[in-house]
């Protein structure tokens with residue numbers, strides 16, 4: 197198995213929020229996150245932003261009706 201680059205890792209992290217990752221992708225992702233604190237931080241931030249956006253979206257829908 198080859199190691200992912202940081203770019204590939206962040207892309208997988210964001211895809212993982214939208215779809216189920218393949219087993220190989222999850223393993224490669226975890227492996228990279230285990231050695232790369234930059235991507236760990238980026239991944240946390242991405243999840244946080246995604247949740248914040250979802251909350252905003254819910255508020256939007258409610259207030260527009």
Ligand SMILES: [Zn+2]
Pocket residue numbers: 201202203205228232233234235
């Ligand atoms: Zn990285």
